[in-house]
Amino acid sequence: MTSYIVQRLALAALTLAIVCLLTFSVLRVMPGSAAELMVTDQGYADDVEQLREKLGLNDPLYKQWWDWIAQIGSGSLGESLYTGESISAELTRRLPPTLLLGALIIAVGWVIGVPLGIVAAVKQGTVLDQLSRTLAVLFLAVPTFWLATMFLVFSSIWFGWAPSLRFVSLTDDPIAHLEFLFWPALIGGLAASASVVRITRTLMLEVLRQDYIRTAQAKGLAPRPVLFRHGLSNASPPLVTILGLQVSMQVITGAVILEQIFSIPGMGRYILEAAARRDYPVVQAILLFTASLILVTNLIVDVLYGYLDPRVRVR
Amino acid sequence: MTGKVGGIVLLIFTLSAIFAPVFATHDPNVGDTLERLQSPSTSNFFGTDQLGRDIYSRVVYGGRYTLGASLAVVSLSAAIAVVVAVVSGYFGGKVDLVIQRLVDAWLAFPALILLIALISLVGPSMTNIIIVLSIAVAAPMSRILRSSVMVVREAAYIESARVVGAGSVRIMLLHVFPQIIPLVLILASVQLGAVVLVLAALGFLGFGIPPPTPEWGSMLSGRARDFMYSAWWLAMFPGLAITISVLSLNLFFDSVRDVIDPRLRNTGSM
Numbered sequence: 001m002t003s004y005i006v007q008r009l010a011l012a013a014l015t016l017a018i019v020c021l022l023t024f025s026v027l028r029v030m031p032g033s034a035a036e037l038m039v040t041d042q043g044y045a046d047d048v049e050q051l052r053e054k055l056g057l058n059d060p061l062y063k064q065w066w067d068w069i070a071q072i073g074s075g076s077l078g079e080s081l082y083t084g085e086s087i088s089a090e091l092t093r094r095l096p097p098t099l100l101l102g103a104l105i106i107a108v109g110w111v112i113g114v115p116l117g118i119v120a121a122v123k124q125g126t127v128l129d130q131l132s133r134t135l136a137v138l139f140l141a142v143p144t145f146w147l148a149t150m151f152l153v154f155s156s157i158w159f160g161w162a163p164s165l166r167f168v169s170l171t172d173d174p175i176a177h178l179e180f181l182f183w184p185a186l187i188g189g190l191a192a193s194a195s196v197v198r199i200t201r202t203l204m205l206e207v208l209r210q211d212y213i214r215t216a217q218a219k220g221l222a223p224r225p226v227l228f229r230h231g232l233s234n235a236s237p238p239l240v241t242i243l244g245l246q247v248s249m250q251v252i253t254g255a256v257i258l259e260q261i262f263s264i265p266g267m268g269r270y271i272l273e274a275a276a277r278r279d280y281p282v283v284q285a286i287l288l289f290t291a292s293l294i295l296v297t298n299l300i301v302d303v304l305y306g307y308l309d310p311r312v313r314v315r
Numbered sequence: 316m317t318g319k320v321g322g323i324v325l326l327i328f329t330l331s332a333i334f335a336p337v338f339a340t341h342d343p344n345v346g347d348t349l350e351r352l353q354s355p356s357t358s359n360f361f362g363t364d365q366l367g368r369d370i371y372s373r374v375v376y377g378g379r380y381t382l383g384a385s386l387a388v389v390s391l392s393a394a395i396a397v398v399v400a401v402v403s404g405y406f407g408g409k410v411d412l413v414i415q416r417l418v419d420a421w422l423a424f425p426a427l428i429l430l431i432a433l434i435s436l437v438g439p440s441m442t443n444i445i446i447v448l449s450i451a452v453a454a455p456m457s458r459i460l461r462s463s464v465m466v467v468r469e470a471a472y473i474e475s476a477r478v479v480g481a482g483s484v485r486i487m488l489l490h491v492f493p494q495i496i497p498l499v500l501i502l503a504s505v506q507l508g509a510v511v512l513v514l515a516a517l518g519f520l521g522f523g524i525p526p527p528t529p530e531w532g533s534m535l536s537g538r539a540r541d542f543m544y545s546a547w548w549l550a551m552f553p554g555l556a557i558t559i560s561v562l563s564l565n566l567f568f569d570s571v572r573d574v575i576d577p578r579l580r581n582t583g584s585m
Contacts, residue, residue, distance in 0.1 A: 011419075014416055015416060015419045015420050015423060018416055018417060018419070018420035019420045019423055019424075021420075022420055022421075022424075026432065026436070030436055031436065031437060031438075033438065034435075034436050034437070034438070137562065137565065137566065138562065140508075140561075140565060141508065141512075141558050141559075141561040141562035141565060142558050143512055143515055143516060143519075143532075143554065143557050143558065143561075144516075145515075145516060145519045145532075145535065145536075146535060146550075146553075146554030146557060146558065149535055149540075149543070149550050149554065150550060150551070150554065152543075152544075153543050153544060153547055153550045154547070156544050157544070157547055249425055249426065252425040252427070252428065253425060253426065253427040253428075253516075256427055256428065256431075256520070257427075257516060257519070257520070260520060271428055271431060271432070272431065272520060272521075275431050275432060275434075275435035275522070276435070276521065278435060280436075283432045283435065284432075286428065286432075287424060287428065287429065287432055290424065290425050290428055291420075291423040291424045291425075292423075294423045294424070294425065295423050298423075
């Protein structure tokens with residue numbers, strides 16, 4: 001197990017180094033037109049030359065790279081061109097609502113998706129199976145931003161009601177904060193549940209076809225232990241991996257869209273604002289940050305898999 | 316059954332996109348200010364928007380951009396994925412190690428955030444969006460293709476080709492590539508629905524094909540949002556077009572894939 005973890009850790013560190021290199025190159029391969037717009041549209045400097053000086057692009061490349069690594073190492077992500085303030089401080093402010101929304105989306109997606117997927121697999125070919133698969137196929141095709149828009153429009157037309165779009169922070173009023181996140185989390189979770197249903201059903205079917213399930217049934221074990229002890233426990237390692245990876249991606253994507261629609265001042269809004277203002281140091285920082293977040297999630301999922309499924313760590 | 320329905324709906328969407336001038340009843344970009352925010356009627360099937368433009372015609376023309384661009388993205392990404400996968404899988408060893416670590420790093424970025432960042436750098440033109448999106452779609456596709464290439468590489472006929480003195484390029488082009496063509500076609504077509512969704516999401520967030528070009532995603536954002544609460548048709552029809560086209564793409568190509576290669580079930584959708 002230890003050598004397995006060490007190996008995963010080394011791989012993640014290597015990937016992280018490449019991620020740093022790729023984000024580092026964002027400003028360096030920036031087309032001249034973008035730099036010009038940063039001067040003419042946004043007024044970040046008097047001319048392109050001054051802008052390059054300000055961003056440190058005139059230093060030798062090895063020095064730029066060293067500065068970038070040193071900056072990351074010190075936990076700072078530089079300053080925003082637009083506000084002139086520290087990016088890491090702003091990220092710290094923006095992160096909690098995004099993480100909470102993400103956790104809620106995952107929770108809703110799993111609570112709806114996993115049981116439906118299991119039922120669909122166990123009752124394969126029945127009306128229940130058809131129904132849950134149809135719902136999954138439908139929700140995979142509905143864009144989250146449309147679902148949220150329709151929800152807002154029709155709740156207002158039919159019931160004359162709209163969820164409050166005035167953000168309340170967690171520290172000010174935890175209850176109001178959760179109420180605020182309720183609808184975006186529900187909509188995001190519904191959208192996420194579609195792929196959860198699909199994956200759960202496929203993996204369960206795979207397991208239920210195995211010989212040991214037939215053996216368990218043949219020796220007269222009740223359906224419930226067969227399903228949970230033999231079925232679910234064998235389906236769970238790949239389930240955790242796939243859902244862990246897919247969901248973490250979906251959550252970030254969903255957060256960008258839902259934060260925009262429900263006016264949540266989170267990380268998703270931050271990158272939209274920064275990209276629109278061509279505040280590239282911020283864009284760069286968020287790219288690095290989200291990629292690291294995904295890498296850490298992957299690492300945890302990998303280690304968890306090795307723990308759940310001993311076959312993996314022997315290789 | 317569902318595959319057939321999907322295919323028929325897809326055909327209708329494709330025809331209406333190709334023959335948009337025939338299907339459309341109005342000019343999609345010219346509004347009549349006297350006809351602002353009209354509800355759906357026999358003259359404006361889907362109503363009109365805040366500038367008096369006919370929404371039905373905009374949805375019809377929007378299909379051109381959304382579906383056309385998605386097709387371009389899928390084709391280009393398949394080409395990129397094939398090159399990466401064949402080179403990486405065929406040579407193996409150090410080449411594979413380097414390429415795969417790059418793919419690893421690329422996959423670590425959440426797709427939408429990466430796309431927003433890159434499009435803001437290179438500018439939101441049709442060509443730029445297609446190229447950027449293709450690279451994003453190609454990364455996961457190349458992973459699956461690579462493992463298939465690694466299986467093909469071990470085949471006896473590859474060994475024989477090498478023995479008779481065929482060069483690496485020749486083997487990759489004439490012996491490895493043809494073997495993975497069916498897989499490439501399946502993987503690419505199964506992605507179409509997901510690509511339409513990403514394109515629309517980019518349009519919605521303001522990083523897609525810029526207005527006034529009718530694009531389904533961007534029709535749901537910007538100024539239109541201020542009027543949706545009194546004019547529900549502004550919100551309804553572009554979204555419905557996205558949902559139905561993605562649904563029909565998924566249903567059709569999923570059933571095609573199941574017929575061609577049932578083992579590949581659930582390899583689709585990003």
